[in-house]
Amino acid sequence: MYSYNYEQGNNLTLSDVQPWELNKYLRKVRFTNSAGDEVFFDEHGDLTSGFDIINWIVFPDETLVGTRVGRINTQTSAEEQFILHEKTIQWGSGFTTTPRSVCSESCLPGYRKSSRTGQLSCCFDCIPCPEGEFSNQTDMSTCLKCPATQWPNSNRDDCIDKEIIYLSYEDPLGTSLALISVLFFLLTTLVMGIFIKYQNTPIVKANNRDLSYILLLSLKMCFLCNLIFIGHPLQVTCILRQTVFGVTFSISVSSILAKTVTVIIAFNVTRPGSKFRGWMGSIVSNSIVLFCSLIQVLICAVWLGSSPPFPYNNMEDEIGKILLTCNEGSLIGFYCVLGYMGFLAFISFIVAFLARNLPDSFNEAKFITFSMLVFCSVWVSFIPAYMSSKGRYTVAVEIFAILASSAGLLGCIFIPKCYIILLRPERNTRAYLTQKK
Known part of the structure; x- marks a missing residue:
């Protein structure tokens, strides 16, 4: 564009022309070209x-022959400004098809265009869409993200629903854990039936049979509470699974603590002038169970009242999957439940360890010591395994810890007694239990 300096009059030179002054004269230009079309410029200097x-x-x-194949009209609507009759276009003999105006093939869905440095915009590379993104049209310059509940398919040209994962009863892992839990529940029921049938024998009466019944009932509940952990997480199951587990295990461990205290009292009461004679009976042992269990109930109540567990759709741990889990709400509350249970187990272990060598022919403290050692080992191993696992395996780890620790209590404390009751009845006599070794 050129303009001129109008202060010098009509004698114009090229150096006098300035861009902002040419508009004034272009607006006055009007002529008819050789084709008979009138040519003129509008007020902005644009060709009309x-x-x-x-x-x-x-x-x-x-020789040259020109054929009109289209037209550009600046005075019509946007749809009619460019008209091209492709069928009337003739290409030279060297072309068998219409020449392409780009130097790259079109990018298919699932890919995006990436410009080549230092080359024209018609030259580009086709880059696969990154993980989590897709493109559903050709020659897209950017890939799109799927909605939160969806994920790109294998071709990354469309979105599909994410796979929903949780520990279900149809899952082989869930089926196995549920079956093992039921089998241990039935085994505990069988042991309890044996103790009820032989309740008047010396070996059942030796260490407070009421505590044995309470312990067996709580172990049955521990095995059954595993079933709450399996299946689609719901608000009610998320609340029940940890609270039922925490309370029933606290009853179990406090029963063991009460059993150990009973052993110590029973040994000391035989001494002349012992002050422990008034402590014999079920009142002391039942009070220990009730008091220790109520503390756990209080901890669970505070936890549920402040920040209870709730169902949670975890979309971060595994790509392209939705992990249905229970968010524990307050982790402090959850670890307080575990911590208190561990505290009871540790106290029971220490007391039983100190009483393991008391001179009784059937000293239950030895078996309690070993059972608490198994119990503590399982739950110490549980914490790092629980923290490092993801998805349904987190639930499976906790179920396994419940099974292992409950089975340890059942096996260490009750199986030796059942062995004597069923297979060595000659040892299940008062004379045998009271003899000095």
């Missing part, structure tokens, strides 16, 4: 007439 699109054909004798 249209242009014909000519297809020039060069013949072997170097």
Whole structure:
């Protein structure tokens, strides 16, 4: 664009022309070209007439023939400004198809265009969409993200629903854990039936049979509470699974603590002038169970009242999957439940360890010591395994810890007694239990 310096009059030179002054004179230009079209410029200096699109054909004798194949109209609507009759276009003999105006093939869905450095925009590379993104049209310059509940398919050209995962009863892992829990529940029921049938024998009466019944009932509940952990997480199951587990295990461990205290009292009461004679009976042992269990109930109540567990759709741990889990709400509350249970187990272990060598022919403290050692080992191993696992395996780890620790209590404390009751009845006599070794 050029303009001129009007202060010098009409004698114009090229150096006098300035861009912002040419508009004034272009608006006055109007003429008819050789095709009979009137050519003129508007107030902005833009050409108002249209242009014909000519297809020039060069013949072997170097003659030219121009054919009108379209037109650009600046005065019409946007849809009609560009008209091209593709069928009337003739290409030279060297072309068998219409030449392409790009140097790269189109990018298919699932890919995006990436410009080549230092080359024209028509030259590009096709890059696969990154993980979590897709493209559903050709030659897209950017890939799109799927909604939160969806994930790109294998071709990354569409979104599909994410796979929903949780520990279900149809899952082989869930089926196995549920079956093992039921089998241990039935085994505990069998042991309890044996103790009830032989309740008047010396070995059942030796260490407070009421505590044995309480312990067996709580172990049955511990095995059954595993079933709450399996299945689709719901608000009610998320609340029940940890609280039922925490309370029933506290009853179990406090029963063991009461059993150990009973052993110590029973030994000391035989001494002349012992002050422990008034402590014999079920009142002391039942009070220990009740008091220790109520503390756990209080901890669970505070936890549920402040920040209870709730169902949670975890979309971060595994790519392309939704892990249905229970968010524990307050982790402090959850670890307080575990911590208190561990505290009871530790106290029971220490007391039983100190009483393991008391001179009784059937000293239950030895078995309690070993059972608490197994119990503590399982739950110390549980914490790092629980923290490092993800998804349904987190639930499976906790179920395994419940099974292992409950089975340890059942096996260490009750199986030796059942062995004597069923297979060595000659040892299940008062004379045998009271003899000095």
